[in-house]
Amino acid sequence: MAADSAALLLAERFAETVELFAPPLRAAVSEEALRLAWTGAIAGSGDVATIGEPVSEPGAGGLVRVRIPVRCAGGGFTVVVSVGGDGLLHGLRLAPEGDAEWQPPHYAQPDRRTEREVLLGTGPLAVPGTLTLPDGPGPWPAVVLLSGGGAFDRDGTSGPNKPLKDLAWGLAARQVASLRFDKVTFAHPDRLPADHTMADEYLPHALAAVRLLGQQPEVAADRIHLLGHSMGGKVAPRIAAADPSIAGLVLLAADAQPMHQAAVRVARYLAALNPGPGADAAVAALARQAELAGGPDLAPDTPSELLPLGYSAAYWLDLRAYDAVAIAAALARPMLILQGGRDYQVTVADDLTRWQAALADRTDVTIRIHPDVNHLFFAGSGPATPAEYAHPGHLDQAVLDDVAAWLARH
Secondary structure, eight states: OHHHHHHHHHTTOHHHHHTTBOHHHHHHSOHHHHHHHHHHHHTTTOSEEEEOOOEEEEOGGGOEEEEEEEEETTEEEEEEEEEOTTSSEEEEEEEETTOOOOOOOTTOOGGGEEEEEEEESSGGGOEEEEEEEESSSOOEEEEEEEOOSSSOOTTOOBTTBOHHHHHHHHHHTTTOEEEEEOOHHHHOTTTSOTTOOHHHHHHHHHHHHHHHHHTOTTEEEEEEEEEEETHHHHHHHHHHHHOTTOOEEEEESOOOSOHHHHHHHHHHHHHHHSOSHHHHHHHHHHHHHHHHHHSTTOOTTSOGGGSGGGOOHHHHHHHHHOOHHHHHHHOOSOEEEEEETTOSSSOIIIIIHHHHHHHTTOTTEEEEEETTBOTTOOBOOSSOOGGGGGSOOOOOHHHHHHHHHHHHHO
16 A cells, blocks of 8 residues: 555656545645645655655554655655555655654753643643743743644654754753644644634644743743744734733744745745646646635635645635734734745745835834745755755754844843
């Protein structure tokens, strides 16, 4: 089964691949979402050359995890599938080649922090998290860390990289506490209703995190901020509007362009890195879906398979009704907005300019571009590609220093 799925992916027979999915995975990953993920995986790495021999190992919940190496002209990646006793695929991800283990950044000082596990929320949708405290009695300023769009864990894990863990450990060394948590889409992908929204993904647990931080004697209750990356930055103003105790916002690569438009823009960028009929088909299909998501015919009962990224109509309707920039402009809270100059997912031209236009006159808002960093705020050079996310890296220290210095002033 695992080898069959890899062969189907190699042949770009995505509809047949989806037929191998167990019902929960099929509900979460559409044919077009799989096509886009595949296009992104090979972008910057060249055409697929060979598929290696599968390697099996026991997985969680009685599943068998199978890793299948894929070699491309300019690199490679690994197809990782979880196969159940029913013979169907219960999980599929495209992992960086080697899947290297994360190592702490040089600016993380282990003797200057303590960590403990916490639980946010109650009932079946409660999620685990990690409270990171600087060494000493405090009380310290603190941040709730919000990861980007998708099923991210508390560390914002992307291949061998953990940018939110970089932040948490780096900030602790600079006397800032933090709380990060697994998104409910990561912790309980099978328990969320199919028509969940961005608010459902973030608000309940983010607000619980703010409350929990405020109860810690080591934390200054009047100096709790939100720090959101990507979609986490987009949703941060919404969370702050719901809780006046939140002292301010730090937005890293926060998207402002309507997401259905941004998805097509990013797909075109990736297709240009590895052009061909498959890439063109992926862009064309996504463009049709985006037109429906942004158009007047979108209705609550529009099937999710007709919409971008497999999100439900409820998700897109909620996004269309939410203007992050306008909500931020109405908040009387200080903000730090940082943007990477090499970011192709959230860009200076398409996103940051919207924040600048609305907030440039605010004396309590600081906006800064780090020209050499990508979407993860890792330093590099030249045009960014998905392939560079496969290499171990760390949040740039200049970005960390910006955040820590701003929090110290506020």
